[in-house]
Amino acid sequence: MAIVTNLEELMKEKGYTLVELAKEVGISTVNLSNIKNGNISAIRFSTLDEICKVLECEPGDILKYKEINKKKVIPLFLDYSGTTDLLLKGGAENVKKFFDSIIAMQSKSNYEIQITMITGSSFESAKSKYKLLNVLAENYGLPNLFDGVVAEYCGFIIRKDKSSRLLTLDTRILEKRAEIEDIAEQYGGKISPEVTSIYNISFHEISRTRLAEVSEQIEKIIDCQDIETVTYYDAYGKECDVKPKKHSKSEVVYMLTKKLKEKYDIPFVIIGGDSQDEDLKMYTINKQRMKEEMGLKTVFIAPTNIGEIANNDEDIIIGNWENSDGIAQCIETLSKRIKVREDGGIEL
């Protein structure tokens, strides 16, 4: 839903050009053009007052409320090694089964599933993974299935059209920048112009294995436990909040969901992974706040056995861990739980 302007029609009706009206109202042509085209998020009462005076109309003649149908999307956040890697290892038949389960769920729900993968790989490796998974899905008739890949350690989200900086800038790490650069150089790599938090320092040309060694060394020169504040950057590189340092992967899921919620009609969020520690946190940390702040239900899917915790929460769905098609099974189970409402919306 949105407020739209009806200024263009009114100007035509009253015989005003943009330049003439701007002059009469006392604002620049550029500003008036922005109002006319709806490229504004607010308008001063004084400006609205002047426009009404000149055009001899009511504010309601200029501003209208219009319902816009948002695209229907179910976000699916997947830990790469715990799900996608596992899926591929099951072979072509397994991937086919997964794609079929996605198509069936999309067909039942009338919502499009968009996967964001989260990987600890280097930027270049994440870019290759994303490219090839996209081709695989495109060839199967699912061109929008993989929305993006988060290169967790690098702090980047890679999408079809562009890659953007994702997370966190910590001032204390900035103070140690020279020392961090020295360490990176010792390992034959370099860091990006902005140093981010310990989990998101953007390194290039250092493999993931060595990255762990680099991180260890950096942890020695900055006391990570003491880092209390982190400035978060959204997927578009815009500074959006200052918060206590939190679990990196969970923050990624939370922030991206917030962004997606603004853009799409989202009924619920699916998170997937195979680890009780790192992956399950993406769900446990977000479940409550996504419900309270965004009104969204969150479910967790695990293609393998993640232990006792799953028995006490009906929103955790486990695939048959003895088979490699666990993730397709999870999607099928979830699909069965979907109820389509009369208004076209869905719920679990």
Add this chain to the structure above:
Amino acid sequence: MKRYILMFEYDSKKFMDVNKVIVFKRNLEKIEEKGNYVNMVFYGDATNEEFATFMSYFNSLVGEKICHLSISFKTKELVIENGINNKSIKLSAKNAKEIKNKRFDNVINEYYGKDEENIEIKILPTKDWESIILDLIGE
């Protein structure tokens, strides 16, 4: 018994196709049933990272390590299959020059060993790649 080294120009759009890979696997079984080995080698302008990921994905989809190496024209390096990790060897000046003209014999023989008998290197087109291998056994 023969070891076929099948050379294909890298084209992710053609090879990252689940349905084609399933057909390929069936055809591959027919060749292996006759006691032959098949290995695939890709060459082209992709980066080492992309080749490394591609080989890992392709082998996973096929269900066996059919592809051990790729040749990057971009970096003039031999990319060796090592999971999604990137492991590569710089080509000698002579080999780098040869691959430009699509002459791969030296590079392949150096990797698979000159002494191995019955190695046959074939440069194949990418069109219908999933079925073209049946030509090897005359089907």
